Amino acid sequence: MSKRILAAAALAATSLGLAVPAQAQQRIQFEFWYGLTGRLGEIMEEHCKRFNDSQTKYEAKCVGQGGYDKAEQNTIAAYRSKQHPTLVQIYDAGTVNFMLSGATYNAPDLAKDFDMKIDWSGYFPGISNYYATSKGQMWSFPYNSSTALLYWNKDAWAKIGKTKGPETIEEWWDDIRAMKKAGVECGFAFDYDTWMPLEQFSAIHNLPIATKNNGYDGLDAEVMFNKTKFADYMKDWKKLLDEGVARIQTAQTGKTILQAFTDGTCASMLSSVANHGVVGSTAKPGLNWGVTKLPVYKDFKRHNSLVGGASLWVLQGKSKPEYEAAAAYIQFLLQPKEEQWFADVTGYIPVTNTGYKAMVDAGFYADPKRQGREIAIESLTFTPPTAVSRGIRLGNFTQIRAEIRSELEAAFTGKKDVQTALDDAASRSNQILRRFEQTFKGKQLP
Amino acid sequence: MDRRATFSNLWLAGALVAPQILLVIVFFYWPTVQALYWAFSTQPPFGGTNQWVGWQNFQQIFSDAVYWNSVQVSIVFAILSTALSIGMALLLALMIDRQLAGHKAYRFVYFWPYAIAAPAVGLAFRFIFAPDAGFVSAINQLAPNLWNPALKGWDAMLLIVIANSWKMMAYNFIFFLAALQSIPRGLIEAAAMDGSGVLRRARDIQIPLLAPTLFFLLVINITESFVDSFGIVDITTGGGPARATDLMVFKIYSDGFKGLDYSMAAAQSIVLMFLVIGLTFVQFRYIEKRVHYA
């Protein structure tokens, strides 16, 4: 009897349009923290909104943390106090910390427990290998993924009669010097970031950054980047700087490499494909530019480049409905339609082969404004990943990056000789690794 | 500093301090004691069991050249910005106190920088002093890289000193002006009648009477530049180039919170705290004794 009244009331409410807010209140909510900022941060919000609008059962509450590093730090602080989100976006360098944390609800378990349809082998090998454990399982879901490219100014290259970007590093240097003679003041802008010169460079040259296969085989790895071709690469950079054909451009100098490239000051830069969209929208009118794969030294065989960006981790200690909602969210992100929308507005690459194929078929890459983005996929999948081109698995890698960065600053500003700086960076990095090993005594990399 | 006439109701005295003490215990001492424990152990980022390591963290800090660099950088920063901001503030306050035409309008504006948040100050100065954009870049047209805080350590240091002094200057100015205005006017007039000039009066009467304020400001400025300069560094130089502006407090934050090595950061915090306590103690002991409260 009373049931029937309720049903009637519900029906009446629906017809009056009252059911929508009532239902919204019953939605299962879960929290998602992300690290991206600026325009990319806004896109995160939009992605969330698309999910919330696409169904009525779940509601994602998305919270920007103001930077990848802050997303990681805040999540850890929150986890210690049991105030953490269900889902969090963690950048590549934080992967080891989360793997060893014991705080995660791992992707395969989540997929199994909530019946998610995930084609694990559909991920690009360059991506899945980077994030996988030694047993080949990914514990997190790759999300926004990118790789590095050489951005080059076609007008500047035209001045030396060339219509193609450089293939080898030697060719690149020759071009820069020739352009200087032809009146291009700055052929190459760089900063102190390690992702391009160290991590990507080592991968495409198949060079180790650390022993034990870049740390994949154990926490007792030691860095060795100061003894590889990377050291010569950095010496080359310093030489270009001294010759006055390349420049350091950072936010502190007033213009980032990106600004220096888009306003035409400098003719080339190394940057993420994720910036493809930004370069397109901020380039000064009439600037002719293109992208090409990162150049390699001519004595080396090219290998695949590394994936960068972030993956999504699910954390322990939440309720079953929250996990269910998070699983639905991840499933939503993996739909080809969503992958394409996300890739379109950002410049990030799709993470699965299926998504990529669908986009190629849809003519996504034929659009002139996206021209060159497929080169990122080409670079990422150039060879099957080797033991060292698969990725880097070093404890506290964020801090290692910071050490190298500081030493590169010292080297490029002339405070230290390049080799000394790299040796110092290596010995400090090894201290960090030993410290990490001590803090996680008795733990093994999964 | 002991008073002759004081109350002696202990319960009341206790009740009056209780709320503040409770807050300080909960939000200061409790976390600090935890940090102290971390300083003698290794604290895993996600929590869990610490291993007691004794003095190892401290040994590691003190044998680290990068740490000593940050100590050195902090001392240089503290001395330069305290001297600059107190010097400028004192000068401006003495000028304003002469009460020439228009002094009120000037005074009005000198207050402004005090109100502005460190990140905002940092952003504004980063923009103004950027070598490729902004304003100071004009001098780079004379010779390339004449000014470049991204490449030159001293330029970067100068940048954060200027930004910090600018902010502190207003604060110091307010206090100096207040102190100057509390000097009995008769005293100065009498000296003027006796034929002592403006500069002489400043030296013989005003500055000595400013001593308590100067003392207070010295304590505040030095402590602030040691412990409260995070916002400016974070937004302008990020500790670089090549650690030229890697202040102790910035290093603690970046080692601990960014580098997730809470224990090493905790050990550094303890050292910083003792340094500042020591400094303040010396100031109290040797300077306050010579200062007469009016």
Place this chain on the structure above:
Amino acid sequence: MRDAGMIERAPLLNAVTHLLMIAGLLVAAFPIYVVFIASTHDLPTVNRVPMPLWPGDHLVQNYATVWNKSDFGAKMINSLIVALGVTIGKITLAALTAFSIVFFRYRARMLIFWAIFITLMLPLEVRIVPTYAVAADVAEPLRWLVWLFGFELGIAPINLLNTYTGLILPLVATATGTFLYRQFFLTIPDTLVEAARMDGAGPLRFFWEHLIPLSRNNMAALATIMFVYAWNQYLWPLLITTDARMATATMQLQKIVPGPLFGQPPVWNEAMAATLLVMMPPLLVVIFMQGAFVRGLVATDK
């Protein structure tokens, strides 16, 4: 007749004084002016070297963009609540504490003074992780305190993250105000206390009827200091508010200027517009409270 400069002639010195005052004006106002100018141009103009020194015509557009993009209205209100909460809390607690330390005779008073004073020396940045843990469950230290006195109490966890209380309380637990009040109370002549006691006033009446009125200006000064201090907090709100509805205005600065990730260029015109928005309220307070502020710091010789 307060003007000492009037009773003598020093034209050269006066000229130097004026010159210095003008220089000081430039130093103090120019950066703020630049922020304002940069917020009135479009991005390419702002990025020109050197940037023009006269206002452009994008003022309304820039401010509208920033205001809408970050929902600044709500954030300003949050900042206001936090700043007022800190100001009122601090004025009250600091006055009570300083009163106890200065006017009561007991052995622990120097100890208490130092215990509070030391909080000046270890900033939030360096103990942020344990402080965050306290904010996540403020009952934990209380449980320990109770335990220390030999009791065992099951106090339920109290979570202060994403609350105004959590934003306010840790900022009240600092020493600045206590120090300032102490300095002021130390200048109160003993004779005043004696006189009050002669009249039969107890400590509370003395506090309420003599000290409070005397320290009105002092309070105004402290209120200004605390308002500015609380409004300008950056790292603490950034950490403990994960709910956008609790975000403060100063935090927004960071969101508007993208991080160094992949070298995205700062959108300077919008960043400067946001900077000016964030600057305004404390600036207004300082401007408005100026008179009382200076009087408050003029400790003696009324």
